[in-house]
Amino acid sequence: MLVKILRNGIGGILQVGDILTRPTRMRRSPDAQQQIDEACAQLALYQLPRCPFCIKVRRGMHKLNLPIELRNVQPGSPHRDALQAGGGRIKSPCLRIEENGESRWMYESNDIIAYLQQRFG
DSSP: HHHHHHHHHHHHHHHHHHHHHHHOOOHHHOHHHHHHHHHHTTEEEEETTOOOHHHHHHHHHHHHHHHOOOEETTOOOHHHHHHHHHHHOOOOEEEEEETTTTTEESSSSHHHHHHHHHOOO
């Protein structure tokens, strides 16, 4: 119980800090941004709002100006069940990548950020 309270408290502080210190978004031409938006429709980030690693990934997404759908995986969420069924484990953050009709599930914040940088940076 105490650990949960501390985790949520610290996560809340990090969440506010993220909002106050968010990096500037990458600028693209309207056509280039439209292509990015279409590519991002094939991605979804399974995350928790106060998770420090999820905040790290969301900051990277913001910096790259990527409109990736966020799916909250708090207990009781249908997205949590989808993460368990598709990815094989409940761990956040997790990026679901749809390519050629198949789903790929990428865990680990550094791996997700590296993938996004390589693909969209």
